[in-house]
Structures are given as structure tokens and as C-alpha cells.
Amino acid sequence: MSQKAKDFFEQYKAGKISRRDLMLGAGKLGISAATANFMLNAASTQALAADFDWKKFKGAKLHLLLNKHPYADAMIADLDNFKALTGMEATYDIFPEDVYFDKVTAALSSKSSQYDAFMTGAYMTWTYGPAGWVDDLGAYIKDPAKTNPKYAWDDVLPGLRASTAWNGVPGGALGSADAKQWCIPWAYELNSIAYNRKMYDKAGVQPPMNMPDLVEKAAKLTKDLGGPYGIGVRGSRSWATIHPGFLSGYANYGQKDLTVGADGKLKAAMNTAGSKAYHKLFIEMVQNSGPKNWSTYTWYQVGTDLGAGASATIYDADVLGYFMDGGDNKEKGNLGFHAFAPNPEAKAPTPNIWIWSLAMNSFGTQKDAAWYFMQWASSTEHDLFGATKTDFVNPVRASVANDEAFKTRLNKSYAGYVDQLAASSPGAKIYFTPQPLFFDVTTLWAETLQKMVAKEVPVDEGLDQLAATIDKQLKDAGLG
């Protein structure tokens, strides 16, 4: 690279020119986009090193446990910069999502020190935290000796910071003053509508306004399109069926999974009149317009059907639609994104969120070094690199979400995605009650949903039975 080009990147590092000017100038100097991106991030990395001793743990060897995901791919693509910045080595084991959390449970429950840090979701920390498997990261964030002054923790969206912090009290509010920060938000997905614009045009329908409208339009799409089905939602016997579109709509109708009594005891709340009415709508939608083998559907089938043109709509993670609108999917470029408030009386969407986060293994032997990795991986620089150059979407930092380059890139390739994100994100948070029996409750809920969709049990009776079973389990565990 010429001296002129190097000077150009130095100017950016010194803050004399903007990122946009830098990329334009690099283009004029004949530097390829890939080289420019690498240099840009290397310059960012050097800027990151300015006021903090990143080399403190030079020579340390970290081992990470990762889930096979575009977020992990984004980090791996930038890992050389971490090595250059810190002088540390970072190796990783990567597992497909089907078995990933079983691997995490096996590693942590055996008190293994094999992994220093790992990917997790916030729900999982409701098990890992009380079990003593992960460290409270609040202590690291507040320690100026361990955390880069430019880390800007407050830049992380407040709803995400709160959703990953819990005081360990069953039913305790997320993000309370005494909460422990069990993990660091890395990237997140909220649940909304993604739809096939061509199919909607063909059937002459507009994106749904609310849940009754969605039920009606999904049925019309199924009928009119003559092949693709109207709406894709998850249906497998797993907690993962409950948390995306289903719970987002449930919360929008003002319904709760559990209630917390004055004595702190938990009680199932799935059998209220409002809950039963919402369940009936959702079940009618699946029965009339869902995939034929709905009860085996995970996020993977929901997404691939939309990408392959087998479904017209999904009510699932917004990034699932994002991924299906790109790559080599058949429907690439045909998808639209739509913020969705299912309750006709609600003023705004209330999407439940899934936050891919980073957590620290309590049994690790080099925790300070692991924290260096975690703060680099969740830094503004890496977040911006991932959001603008790879598929590290949605970004957890406000500065990155508002970055013009990020918005321009998304607007150019993914019609309506930025608007959807802006309209949905204010109400986006975790709508579950945090408590240790989260997976018991949600798996039972999914099982009951399957029975009701299969007409094995009427909705009212099924939800009464579900609430009674959950209440018994809570009582047995001393929580109800």
C-alpha cells in the first residue's frame, strides 16, 4: 500500500476525516473494498488501544465456546484484529444450535475450565446465574482498571442492558438496582412480521394491521396463492416455540406468563380470559394457514420456507427475514419488513427479544483476560464493523444503530428493515418473568399448544390444565 493511502487511514484514526470520506478516498486511490475494510478496522483497533493497556495479558490463550451463527462468523472475521490489539491467542469450538446449549450445560455443570467465555441467551442465565456457573460482569464493567474508558457501556440499548441483568429472585424485575449483569448483550433480534412482497401483491393484500387481520389475511394468502402457505411460526416441542411471535403477541394483549404475589410466590397466568382469547386466535391461524407439519417447526424451517417461497409471511425474528432476503435464497430481494402490534387496541408493538450475549465461565482460570476479549467483542468498533461489513444485525449499541453507513446499507438492500426496527425497538424487551423454571414452563406451554392445535384438547381446558401443572411444579420447587 502506498504512503498516501497509509496517511489517509492515519487521518481517519486521528479523527480528521469521517468514515464515509475515508471509504470514498480509498476508492479513488484504487484500494479494493475488502482491503479498505480491513485497514479501516485495523485503524479502529489502533484507535481503541489509545488509552488502555490492551497488551496486559499478552501471550494468554483464550478458548471460546461459540454457536454456529452469523454473529459468531462476524466475530471470527475480525478476530485477527483482537489478536493484534491484545497479543492474546483466541481459539474456539463452534457447535450447531441444535446441540449448542446442551454442550454449554455439559461444560458448565461439570465445572470445566475448558472455556473462558461463551455465547448465551439471556434466558439461559436464569439457570446459569443461580447455579453459580457464570460471573457477575457488573463488577468488571465498573472497574476502571479492567475496562477501557472508551468502552461506553451506556451506549448499549437500555432495554438490552436491563434484559440481561437479574437479581436472582424468582419473579424479580429485570434490570433492577440489585441485579447482576450475567451476560453482555452482543447482538439481538426482535420479533415482527417479514413478508413476501410479490406474493402480497399477487393476492392483493397489505401487511396485517393486527392479529385478527393477520389470521384473516394468512387464510386468504393460503387460499389465493395456490401453493405457499400464509404464515410461518415455530411449533416444535420446545421453549423456542413460545418466545418469538407467540409471546410478542401475547404481551401485546397485556397477558403475562406468571404473576408474582405480594408474598413473592409465582402463579401461572395462562388461563385468564384474555390469554384464552389470544390462544384461540393464534391456534386458528396455525390450523388454517400454518405449515402442515407445524409441530416440528423450528426457526430454521420457518426461515427457509420464507426464503424458498414456500410461505408468504413469518411472525418471527426480524433478522430471520433479513437473512432470508439475502444470500442465495430464491426470494432474495422480494421480502418486506413490518412492525406489528397484534392487539387492535395497542398503540405500539411489544416484541419479545432474543439477545445473543457473551458470558464468562465462573470456572475459568483467566477471567481478566477473558473480560478483555468480551469487552473487545462488544466494543463500538467491533459492533460497527459487524453491522456495516457483515451480518452482525441488530446492533446492540445506539451509536451503531444510528450510524448512517449502517442505515444506508440496510435501506439499500433490505426494503423497510430500518423503519421496522425503529418502530419496533422502543417496545422491545424480554416479556417473560425471570425465574429458574423458565424452561420447564415454556416447554410445557409448547406441549399444550401442540395438543390444542392438534385438537386433542379444547383451548379453555388445555390452558386450565397447563396452569394447574405449572402451579404444581412451582410449588414443588418452592417458588409457588
Next chain:
Amino acid sequence: MTAETIQAPRRRRKTKLLPYLLSLPALLVCVGILIPFVTAVYYSMLRFRLNLPAMKGFIWFDNYINFLSDSEFWNTVRVSLLYTGLTVGVELVFGLAIAMLLQKQTRFNNLASILLLLPLMTAPALAALMWKLMTNPNFGVLSYLVQLAGVSDFKWASAPSTALFTVVLVDVWVYTPFIMILLLAGLRSLPRQPFEAAALDGVPRRFVFFRITLPMLAPYMITATLFRLLDSIQQFDIIYSMTQGGPGNTLLVFQVRSYLEFYQYTNVAKSAALLVILWAITYALSNIFIKQWLKLRERARGSA
């Protein structure tokens, strides 16, 4: 004192130690099996969830007693036994029929018996995923064939009414060759004289099958059934890969339930209690079969 008189006690000591040394590997294996078993029995008597460490405590047999009044547990017992009975029964009938067809040693039969073994070489989890694709209502080849046959809206593993049929079908596809190859080996090793005598006397084929072939093949059938029974009642991979125990609780067999109790709910005690009960059922069933097998062997010796 000569060198020989010094070496004699050493040799005697070595000879005395030899049986212990020879049994050491078996002892180590036994200890290796017993440690996790005893640990599981111990855990099953605790109240023990990893994410509620404060509640950990010894409750003796409460976990087992709670199962008695738990309809979900009895559903698990029912589904596990039904699955075992159906898979082993169908595989035994099919395995025997195929073995009879391939009994004669020809080049074609030998090739066919090798080819028929291929499903057995497929990992059951992979076979389940393969069948999951083949039975997909949108693009699965089996769904297409069923539609051609005039059956519309057949939901395979995704409907409670057909889920058991679907997983049994996969199990039969994978494991029938196992029974077939054992019975084929048995058939080909049977003495030829009784069959030749029956042929000379013009005995009907049905009579030969029920009065000569089956009784002589019984020890092989019991061995094959025992192996499959022990494996089938511990089924996990096919069911978990296809339905995770659903739809609803249709296929919540012991191993799937125990796996979920530990890996998803971190309920170590309940998971261990389920596995101890599964062990007890397996032990009882294998005892019955081994006694039958020994009886048959005694009878065979007596008649010899």
C-alpha cells in the same frame, strides 16, 4: 541353598497372584460401571436441581413416590413399552421373513443380504433426519407418494395420531437388518437332516415351518429379540431427532424425558430417578428373556 530353591516360592507367589491379575480388567470395568450407577441411585434420592442449589436435600424415595401419582410418568411408561413392543414385534416378523427368503446360499442372496445391511450402518439420528425430509409435506418424496395413493393431508410425525407410526417405521427401517442377519446366520447353521427327512416324507411346508424351523430357530430369535428389546426401550435418537418427544407428549419415552429433565431443566434428581426406573424395567425384561433362553438351551442339551 541352590538357586532353584530360592526361585520356587517366587514362582508359587506369581501363580497365586495370576488369577487376581487376570480378573483385574473385569474388576475395573465392573467398578467403572458401578460408580455411575450408584451415583445415579444416590442422586435419585435427592431433591436436586442445579439452578436451585439451596433446595438440595435428601428425600429418600419421594421422587419415585411422586411418579406413582404423576400421569405424565405413566404416559412415559405406556409409550416406552408400546414403542418397544411394536418395533421389536414388527422387526422380528420382517427380519424372519427376509431371512427365510435369503436362506439359500446363492450369489444373489449373498449380495442382497449385504445390501440389506446398509440401513444398519446409518447412524439412527441421521436416518431420522433423512426420514424427516422424506416425510416433509411440502417436498418429501414419501408425502408425494402417499398423495399419489390418494391419501391427502397425511402429517407423519407432526400429528399425534400418526407420530408413533412414523418413528416405528424409521426404527423398523434401521434395525430390521439386525434381526435379519442374526436369523439368517441361525437358519444357515441349522442341521439339514430334519428338513431332508421332512421333505422325503412329503411333510407340508407350513408344518415344517411351525414344527421344525421355528423351534430350532427359537434360541436365535430370543437372542435377537433380547438385543433389540434392550435397545428399543432405551430409544432416544430417532424420536428426539424427529419430534423431541412431541407432538404434545405423544412420544415422551424414558430417555427423551430424562434427557430433557437434565439438559433443559437441570433437574438432576428427576432425571436420575427416571433412568433408575428404566434400568429396573430393562433388568426385569432381560431376566425373563435370559431364563427362557437358558430353558431352551437345557432342552436342546436334553434332546441331544
